[in-house]
Amino acid sequence: MLARFDVKGAWRRALLPLQRLATGWWRSQSPSRQDRFATLGPLISVLLFLSAIVLAVWYLRNEEIDRASEAVRRDTEIAQQQIQLRLIENEEQLLRIAREIATRATDASQFNAQAKAFARDRPEIIHITWLGSKRERLASESASGLQAETLMALGSDDPSMPAGNPATAPERAFQQAKQLRKSVYSQAFSDYNNTTVFQIQVPVLDRHGFSGMLIAEYSVEALLRYYVKSEVSARHALSILDDHDQILASTAPAMPGQRIKKPVIFYDAPLGRKLDNGLYLRGQGYRTSAGLIGNTLFWMVVALSVLTVWMLLGTWKHMRRRMHIQNALVNETNFRRAMENSMLTGMRAMDMESRISYVNPAFCAMTGFSEAELIGRKPPFPYWPPDRYEENARLLQQEIHGRSPAGGAEVKVMRKDGTTFDARMYVSPLIDPKGKQTGWMTSMTNITEAKRVRDQLSASHERFTTVLEGLDAAVSVLSVQQGELLFANRSYRLWFGADPKGHAMLAGSQLSRSKEDPDADEEVDDYGGLPSQHLTEVGSDPREVYIESLEMWFDVRARYLQWTDGRLAQMLIATDITARRHAEMLAAQQAEKAQVTSRLMTMGEMASSVAHELNQPLTAITNYCNGMVSRVRNDAIQKDDLLAALEKTAKQAQRAGQIIHRIRNFVKRSEPQRQASSAHSIVEDAVELAGIELRRRNVAIHTYVAQRLPTLMVDPILIEQVLMNLLKNAAEAIDNAGLPVSRRHIELRVVPKHTPELGGNIEFSVTDMGPGLPTEVIERMYEAFFSTKADGMGIGLGLCRSIVESHQGRIRAENLYNGPSIVGCRFAFTIPVDIPRPEPSGAAQNTAATP
Incomplete structure (x- = not known):
């Protein structure tokens, strides 16, 4: 008793610190948390009780399943041992018979007697057959005594015969036994009577090698019926299955049409330890008690536990609602006090x-x-x-x-x-x-501070208004949704008054809404749904607008902004550019006149060459006419000769007319008009006009125009003027330098190009073999009235540059070098076209003219 008392005291002393720790923790909690823990305690107890019941039922059920599984395993292994012993015994007998056959100690009649005695005591054997080395049937004995003529006969359709088809189970076993030189079990198959069977094939080996095969065929159903004890089959269902989980034989067959389900309690074991044909024995157990789903006591405990949990949760929810209301009241009071104090x-x-x-x-x-x-x-x-x-x-x-x-x-x-x-x-x-x-x-x-800021803003607004009122540009702000003029400075009021339509005319659009429109409220807002922040951040490009009522041009810049009341508004700044537009129009007219003047000067400089060019057809016409008159007077001309002379006269007159027509079209004053033009026709017309001057100066020209060039949208007369100026300047440079005949030629090339900077374009280049240009001349050649000629006006190249740039092109000049020496000069200009990528130029058309 003393020892027992000491043990209890020791336990109390050991648990005292834990008790103090738990008591201190409980007292440190707030009353609300203590109430929460007090509510959660019964709930956790009920959940633990329910869990214990579930675990107990689950444990007992698993114990029952384990006992049933152990009984199934034991009975299955007993049946396996019985079947295995029978198979081993039969295999030994067959091996003995095979050895006697190999030693010639047994002939066909003796084999039939031995096979009949062997099969009589073994009901699982269907038949025993002796095949020769070439699969011929030497002897065969059926267990039933009734043997068909086609049984194991060569050439018959007996499925038990290894007839050479590798897809059949007997043939695969035959080849395996022949190769391994030992007995082999075949896979299960259906014989001639549709009975599930398998074979054991024992090779007959003599001193010469393979001499035949001894085959014994087993019935799977008889093997299960005769070698499984009745008490085992009464306790459990036993089945033989193949490697595809198909039931070949069973002690408890299923009802017709019933689907076989995989059992809950089962045990699988191979049919024989040496049997490698995929057959195995399955033992199936039966449950004797209901599971969790069918246990009424279990569901009663669950229902009572759920009811208890529901009541505890309701109580806990009610307490939480009261606690939330109390906390909300305290928080609201503290919030208001904190808000007032802060x-x-x-x-x-x-x-x-x-x-x-x-x-x-x-x-x-x-x-x-x-x-x-x-x-x-x-x-x-x-x-x-x-x-x-x-x-x-x-x-x-x-x-x-x-x-x-x-x-x-x-x-x-x-x-x-x-x-x-x-x-x-x-x-x-x-x-x-x-x-x-x-x-x-x-x-x-x-x-x-607010009054000080307000006074400053008032002064700033006054200064801002003064600046806007003093501007020469019209400044206006219009509400986008309502179409209301929110602000207009003095210049706007001077030109448009207080009418918001002036803003709409400058903006290039009608008012989205109007206060005078009775249906304004029913109109759809064009700007509805658009993000106003993005509109206010993005400006617009300046535009030039002509106001017909004022006969004035304005440079208009617009942007969207957020007005002081939050509305989306558009601000316009319109600057009067009427004087600048008039100056630009005057400059354009002067440029047009300069182009016509340049062409007239070019024709004037080529006047002697043109006169010489026209003198030839006119002289030929005079000679033909005088000759025809003389021969007509003397009646010395035939009709055919007269027609030939008249045709020649007409050709010379047509030639003179074409020269005059070309010159007239070149110098005729007309408005610049872009049209679809062919580079080949432009080059042909320019070369024909320039050929007069080139022949006079004894300069040859070679042209190269690439085929399949895209169509140019240009003014063909202006491009011809540029080519004429470049060809004439090249001819003058060659003639003035007094170069020999080998260097008195010009090359004109027209090819497509594609560069990252300019994109797709057509390049016209004029290359001469002249003395080139000094560096200072190249830098100043495009200046107005700058010329290297004594009688030049200095407007030719400047006009060329203006024409090319008006077509969005570029013009450049460069000297050609052979080492340090200048051997020529090249002028080139480009006209942009749509060329997606560089393409090799095809065959070009070459024309050459000699002086």
Whole structure:
């Protein structure tokens, strides 16, 4: 007894620290958390009880399944051993017979006697057959005594015969036994009578090698029926299955049409340890008790536990709702107190006798007086300036009688140190829960800084308005949704008045809405759904607009902005550019006149060459006419000769007319007109006109025009003028330099090109073998009135550059070098076209003219 008492005392002393720790933890929790733990305790107890019941039922069920599984395994292994012993015994007998056959100790008659005796004592054997080395049947004995003629006969359709088809189980076993030189079991198959069987094939080996095969065929169903004990089959169902889980034989066959399901309790074992044909033995057990789903006691315990949990959860939910309400009330009180204490707006409460009953910290911080100095004070209050007692008393009377302005009253407040600041005070009545007024609540805000900012903004707005009014450009702001003119400066009012239609004309669009339109409210807003922030961030490109009523041109720049009231608005700045437009039009007219003048000068310089070119056909015409007149007078001309002479005269006249037509088209003054033109035709016309000057100066020209060039959208006369100037300058450079005949030629090339900088373009290049150009001339050649000729006007290359750039092209000049020496000069200009990628130029058309 003493020893037992000491053990109990030791346990108490050991558990005392844990008890103290648990008690301290419980007391450290708040009352709300203690209530929560007290509610969760019974709930956890019920859940643990339910879990224990489930685990107990599950454990007992698993114990029962384990016992049943062990019994199935034991009976299955007993049946396996019995079948295996029978198979081994039969295999030994067959091996003995095979050896006697190999030693010639047994012939066919003796084999039949031995086979009949062997099969009589073994009901699982269907037949025993002796095959020769070439699969011929030497002897065969059926267990039933009734043997068909086709049984194991060569050439028959007996499925038990290994007839050479590798897809059959007997043939695969035959080949395997022949190769391995040992007995082999075949896979299960159906014989001639549709019985599931398998074979054991024992090779007959003599001193010469393979001499035949001894085959014994087993019935799977008889093997299971005769060698499984009745007490085992009574306890459990046993089945033989193949490697595809198909039941070949069973002690408990299924009902017809019933689907066989995989059992819950089963055990699988190979049919024989040496049997490698995929057959195995399955033992199946039966459950004797219901599971969890069918256990009524289990479901009663679950239902009672769920009911208890539901009641505990309802109680816990009710307590939580009460706790939430209590916490919400405390949080609301703390929130309001924290908001009043942290806000910058001063709060003051007065009772019906104008006595201060409450001030928040912000009010004390603004006035400099403490809460004790203000609570309980009556007017005049200490924060009233002495010189404003009457004004503050009047405002206080307005507050008491409820006549305080809705926008608040602006007052002067004096701090404790004597300084003053501007404040705005708002008053509202204090109502108790019974609906009775108990006083007044006043909020006070310091507006000193706000007044200063407002005054600065007012001054800034005045300066801004002065600047906008002084601008020479028209500035207007229009509301996008309402079509209302929000702002217009003096220049806008001078040109358009106060009409918003002037803004619409400058913007190039009609007003989206109009106040005069009665259906304006039913119109769909074109800007509805668009993000106004993106519109205000993105500007627009400047446009030039002509106002017909004012006969003025304006440079208009527009952008969207957010107006002061939040509406989306469009601002336009329109600058008068009428004088600039007139100057540009005058410059364009002068440029056109300069182009015509340049062409006339070119024809003037080529006048002697043109006269010489026209003199030849005119002289030929005169000679033909005089000759025909003389021969007609002498009656010495035939009709055919007269026709030939007239045809030659007409050809010469046509030639002279073509020369005059070309010259007339070249020098005719017309408006620049772009049209679809062919590079080949432009080059042909320019070369034909320039050929007159080239022949006079004894200069040859070679042209190369690539085939399949795209169509050019240009003014063909202006491009011909550029080519004429470049060809004439090249001829003059060669002629003035007095070069030999081998260098008196010009090359004109027209090829397609594609560069990353310019994209797709057609390049016209004129290359001569002249002395080239000095560097200072290349830098200044495009300047107006700059020329290297003594009688030149200096407008040719400048016009060429203007023409090319008006077609969005580029022109350049470069010297050609052979080492340090200049051997020629190349002028090239490009006209942009749509060429997606560089293409090799095809066969080109070459024409050559010699002087």
